[in-house]
Amino acid sequence: xTEWNVSVWGKRRAFTEHIEKMxxxxxxxxSGEFTMxxxxxxxxxxxxxxxxxxxxxxEMAQFCAGYHRDKNRAITVLxxxxxxxxxxxxxxxxxxxxYGHPAVAEEMAQWNARILMTSPMPQYNIVGTGEPRDTVExxxxxxxxxxxxxxxxxxxxxxxxxxxxxxxxxxxxxSGVVDSVxxxxxxxxxxxxxxxxxxxxxxxxxxxxxCPVVVNxxxxxxxSDEHRAILDAAVEASIDHYLTNYxxxxxxxxxxxxxxxxxxxxVAPEEIAKMRENAxxxxxxxxxxxxxxxxxxxxxxxxxxxxxxxNAPSN
Amino acid sequence: xxALIDMKALLEGVDVFTMSLxxxxxxxxLVVIGVRVAFAAAFIGFLGLCLxxxxxxxxxxxxxxxxxxxxxxxHSKATQYAxxxxxxxxxxxxxxYYAGLTRYLFEAAKRWVGWVPGGLGVATVFATAGFAAVxxxxxxxxxVFARIAIPEMLREGYDKRFAAGVVAAGGTLASLIPPSAIxxxxxxxxxxxxxxxxxxxxxxGMVSALIYGGLVIGLAKIRPSLGPAVGGYxxxxxxxxxxxxxxxxxxxxxxVYSIYFGWATPTEAGALGAGVVLAxxxxxxxxxxxxxxxxMEAAKLTVMIFAMIWGVLIYVRYLGFAKLPDAFAxxxxxxxYPPYLILLAILxxxxxxxxxxxxxxMLILTLPVTFxxxxxxxxxxxxxxxxxxxxxEEAAIWFGIIVVKMAELCLITxxxxxxxxxVAGVAQDAKMDISVSDVFRGASPFFVADVITVAVLVAFPGxxxxxxxxx
Amino acid sequence: xxTPSSVLTDDTRLSRADRxxxxxxxxxxxxxxxxxxxxxxxxxxxxxxxxFLNAPVPGYIDWTEQFMAIFAFLGLAYVQREGGHIRxxxxxxxxxxxxxxxxxxxxxxFMLLVTTALIYGAWFHFDRSxxxxxxxxxxxSSIDIALPLWPAKLAVPVAFTLxxxxxxxxxxxxxxxxxxxxxxxxxxPLIEDPAEQANKEAATVAD
Ligand code: NA
Ligand code: NA
Numbered sequence: 001x002t003e004w005n006v007s008v009w010g011k012r013r014a015f016t017e018h019i020e021k022m023x024x025x026x027x028x029x030x031s032g033e034f035t036m037x038x039x040x041x042x043x044x045x046x047x048x049x050x051x052x053x054x055x056x057x058x059e060m061a062q063f064c065a066g067y068h069r070d071k072n073r074a075i076t077v078l079x080x081x082x083x084x085x086x087x088x089x090x091x092x093x094x095x096x097x098x099y100g101h102p103a104v105a106e107e108m109a110q111w112n113a114r115i116l117m118t119s120p121m122p123q124y125n126i127v128g129t130g131e132p133r134d135t136v137e138x139x140x141x142x143x144x145x146x147x148x149x150x151x152x153x154x155x156x157x158x159x160x161x162x163x164x165x166x167x168x169x170x171x172x173x174x175s176g177v178v179d180s181v182x183x184x185x186x187x188x189x190x191x192x193x194x195x196x197x198x199x200x201x202x203x204x205x206x207x208x209x210x211c212p213v214v215v216n217x218x219x220x221x222x223x224s225d226e227h228r229a230i231l232d233a234a235v236e237a238s239i240d241h242y243l244t245n246y247x248x249x250x251x252x253x254x255x256x257x258x259x260x261x262x263x264x265x266x267v268a269p270e271e272i273a274k275m276r277e278n279a280x281x282x283x284x285x286x287x288x289x290x291x292x293x294x295x296x297x298x299x300x301x302x303x304x305x306x307x308x309x310x311n312a313p314s315n
Numbered sequence: 316x317x318a319l320i321d322m323k324a325l326l327e328g329v330d331v332f333t334m335s336l337x338x339x340x341x342x343x344x345l346v347v348i349g350v351r352v353a354f355a356a357a358f359i360g361f362l363g364l365c366l367x368x369x370x371x372x373x374x375x376x377x378x379x380x381x382x383x384x385x386x387x388x389x390h391s392k393a394t395q396y397a398x399x400x401x402x403x404x405x406x407x408x409x410x411x412y413y414a415g416l417t418r419y420l421f422e423a424a425k426r427w428v429g430w431v432p433g434g435l436g437v438a439t440v441f442a443t444a445g446f447a448a449v450x451x452x453x454x455x456x457x458x459v460f461a462r463i464a465i466p467e468m469l470r471e472g473y474d475k476r477f478a479a480g481v482v483a484a485g486g487t488l489a490s491l492i493p494p495s496a497i498x499x500x501x502x503x504x505x506x507x508x509x510x511x512x513x514x515x516x517x518x519x520g521m522v523s524a525l526i527y528g529g530l531v532i533g534l535a536k537i538r539p540s541l542g543p544a545v546g547g548y549x550x551x552x553x554x555x556x557x558x559x560x561x562x563x564x565x566x567x568x569x570x571v572y573s574i575y576f577g578w579a580t581p582t583e584a585g586a587l588g589a590g591v592v593l594a595x596x597x598x599x600x601x602x603x604x605x606x607x608x609x610x611m612e613a614a615k616l617t618v619m620i621f622a623m624i625w626g627v628l629i630y631v632r633y634l635g636f637a638k639l640p641d642a643f644a645x646x647x648x649x650x651x652y653p654p655y656l657i658l659l660a661i662l663x664x665x666x667x668x669x670x671x672x673x674x675x676x677m678l679i680l681t682l683p684v685t686f687x688x689x690x691x692x693x694x695x696x697x698x699x700x701x702x703x704x705x706x707x708e709e710a711a712i713w714f715g716i717i718v719v720k721m722a723e724l725c726l727i728t729x730x731x732x733x734x735x736x737x738v739a740g741v742a743q744d745a746k747m748d749i750s751v752s753d754v755f756r757g758a759s760p761f762f763v764a765d766v767i768t769v770a771v772l773v774a775f776p777g778x779x780x781x782x783x784x785x786x
Numbered sequence: 787x788x789t790p791s792s793v794l795t796d797d798t799r800l801s802r803a804d805r806x807x808x809x810x811x812x813x814x815x816x817x818x819x820x821x822x823x824x825x826x827x828x829x830x831x832x833x834x835x836x837x838f839l840n841a842p843v844p845g846y847i848d849w850t851e852q853f854m855a856i857f858a859f860l861g862l863a864y865v866q867r868e869g870g871h872i873r874x875x876x877x878x879x880x881x882x883x884x885x886x887x888x889x890x891x892x893x894x895x896f897m898l899l900v901t902t903a904l905i906y907g908a909w910f911h912f913d914r915s916x917x918x919x920x921x922x923x924x925x926x927s928s929i930d931i932a933l934p935l936w937p938a939k940l941a942v943p944v945a946f947t948l949x950x951x952x953x954x955x956x957x958x959x960x961x962x963x964x965x966x967x968x969x970x971x972x973x974x975p976l977i978e979d980p981a982e983q984a985n986k987e988a989a990t991v992a993d
Contacts, residue, residue: 039635041635143842162842171580172580175510348889358896383911385904386904386905386906396854403826573833583829614815730874740872
């Protein structure tokens with residue numbers, strides 16, 4: 001019998017449902033001969049999951065590219081602000097397109113890792129206190145808790161990226177240390193920022209993080225052909241399960257908003273366009289930096305943009 | 316080495332869980348024969364990981380994997396932002412010492428309550444409670460008061476064990492009364508509001524101080540040899556002692572004001588407090604040499620505590636691979652008993668674990684298991700109260716205070732009790748004749764007081780939930 | 787407030803090596819303390835700049851976490867030299883002479899073993915974050931403003947190596963004490979007798 005240790009973090013939530021599902025499918029299909037023991041934080045810190053894979057301490061793990069951009073420069077293209085991704089299905093398709101590029105496989109191979117699937121995250125829309133802000137002008141001087149590229153794009157329109165931890169986001173917003181916080185919906189729920197928010201931008205869609213699930217290459221190759229086939233085949237069903245589950249969560253989101261009295265702010269397309277314009281130089285800078293790192297920056301970027309438009313939700 | 320020893324064959328069929336229990340026993344042996352605790356824990360964790368990986372990967376690869384795994388942990392665990400509070404509050408402790416704050420507090424408490432039986436002990440309890448309002452680390456609080464209160468009690472003829480025990484126990488108040496590093500850690504692990512948790516700790520901290528005070532009076536009445544009352548202060552003397560202790564109120568005001576009016580996050584507010592205390596110390600005429608001394612001492616204590624944290628976490632990482640937390644969860648989930656009985660069992664498990672573990676290590680190890688277990692136990696859905704009479708959101712705050720109190724308890728229980736080690740360490744450093752076992756013996760009555768406190772908080776959750784309810 | 791050390795010195799090679807090492811250790815421990823102080827100042831600056839200029843320190847948390855690796859590790863060997871890492875003295879406190887030195891020797895040997903593993907592992911932890919050919923030599927960075935992590939990660943194996951030297955020196959010292967049966971060997975922290983304690987206490991008060 002083969003048992004894989006799987007390192008994830010936090011607690012069981014929508015974000016880890018595909019891994020739970022995969023463990024279920026794999027155990028079932030192999031009649032219990034191939035099992036996965038999922039550990040929520042017991043095997044590694046979230047920022048060292050890739051290290052653990054590289055060492056061979058565990059066989060499978062989840063991580064987010066944005067936690068350590070220098071470890072995984074190639075896939076950070078998926079975290080660029082204002083790529084225009086609207087749905088989770090689109091997110092999955094774009095991620096898969098980029099994961100399929102040899103440069104990504106090569107970079108992951110340096111960590112002895114191989115990407116199995118993605119963990120699509122909704123766009124990091126912002127919640128805030130006070131009067132709703134729905135124009136770029138109103139972002140001027142706004143203290144926002146947003147990291148990385150999303151922070152940079154807010155900064156480009158005069159907002160002030162403010163460094164507070166996710167766990168202190170609630171308190172910081174409540175007391176006014178920050179005026180707004182950028183998270184995906186489930187994080188707004190679990191960190192409680194939605195509880196004290198007055199408004200939420202429904203369509204700003206400034207970007208998100210990319211969080212692949214990877215396996216240790218040696219462990220993957222050491223699997224029997226049968227087990228490897230089971231694992232590979234389980235990806236699709238696991239992602240489907242994830243998407244169904246997340247869709248339910250998003251349905252509840254509308255109810256949550258009205259229950260908590262949070263106003264849904266719709267930002268006008270021309271306002272979004274202004275911000276997207278500012279994202280341009282950030283995209284350029286990414287391509288330039290990636291190229292100087294020996295990555296096919298332009299190619300990865302074009303691939304991403306193409307995948308976004310190819311997979312745009314049909315209206 | 317693979318050619319020489321076939322570790323895979325040798326370890327074939329060895330049960331990882333059973334092995335983890337044996338190694339935990341070995342850890343106890345190493346600690347008892349005097350191996351520095353942080354390194355004993357790290358050594359056992361390393362040994363366990365070696366066996367774990369060798370079983371899977373053979374000797375050579377297993378050894379390398381184990382070394383690389385333990386080698387990540389110190390940096391990874393020591394650089395978590397929430398822990399940055401710890402040196403800040405240790406430094407506050409030393410600076411407050413130079414600003415004369417701790418001495419003024421102790422002097423004021425002595426004049427006001429010294430006349431009761433065991434008066435200096437009661438004064439220590441209230442002075443540590445006051446100091447808890449600026450200090451976020453119980454170990455640092457014990458360290459600072461060990462330097463001030465113990466010599467004074469020894470001078471008045473107090474029993475040395477009793478004196479050391481009061482200081483070790485009094486220090487634990489710093490973790491309930493805000494600010495508190497460990498409540499921040501709890502909030503981070505279970506993803507609850509830091510602000511609500513800090514506020515929730517205030518009243519339980521007060522209740523705990525009152526119960527400690529009552530216990531000291533009771534003990535001193537039964538055994539007058541523990542220490543005499545210290546009377547003879549006029550009302551004039553008492554009021555004259557107050558202005559010296561006032562700056563503590565200023566620091567508290569600045570911390571509370573800055574958190575609640577949006578100047579600072581709870582973590583940053585600690586640094587503001589340190590800044591104020593530094594200014595006071597300078598104003599009191601602290602010299603450069605003294606600042607250097609304070610920095611050297613703060614660094615020493617910080618390094619020691621952080622070594623303890625990563626050392627224990629290497630051992631905890633091994634337990635993670637051995638799936639000890641999972642075994643516990645399965646065990647709890649399978650129980651078919653009334654909720655309060657299961658809660659009692661969980662708390663008892665904390666007492667046992669707490670004997671061997673450090674507070675932070677224990678929380679990090681157990682919360683991923685016990686927190687969901689307690690939430691499931693309560694079973695409140697949405698805003699509806701569950702079987703513990705609270706909504707799940709309230710239960711999360713309430714359990715935080717209970718579990719932090721349990722974790723604080725482990726700081727004063729043998730064989731591993733950080734507060735007692737630190738008190739003994741300071742005492743040894745100051746050449747007082749007090750051993751670790753003296754401190755443990757002196758702290759043992761406070762174990763009873765803590766059990767009473769926990770019982771009170773379980774019976775009256777309102778004490779915990781009242782203040783955060785106002786948010 | 788800081789009391790004189792309980793480590794004896796003489797003019798043997800061992801003691802000279804001890805003092806040479808101490809000079810480095812004390813300096814690093816002071817650096818650790820200064821880092822704590824700098825951290826407090828950084829936090830105050832962050833609060834004030836944010837409040838009055840709406841311009842907080844960019845990546846404040848990232849910077850704090852880098853500082854933490856410095857203050858948490860640089861003093862490791864110094865604390866060991868002074869006998870400051872906590873332990874249970876229930877048993878060793880009762881021992882005397884060769885038997886005591888034997889237990890101390892064993893205790894330090896355990897520490898040396900695990901420290902050796904830690905140096906190896908911490909070095910590779912650093913090595914995974916460092917690449918001569920990468921920009922800023924970095925293959926691992928912080929979450930917010932992408933600071934390279936390798937300098938902080940390098941501090942760890944360096945501190946452990948210094949600790950290793952200290953432990954090796956203590957093995958030497960305890961080994962010699964086992965051989966000579968000395969009651970009060972040099973270069974290791976000692977448990978003091980009451981008369982000596984009283985003398986030293988008087989000295990601190992006079993200071
Ligand atoms: Na406190
Ligand atoms: Na204990």
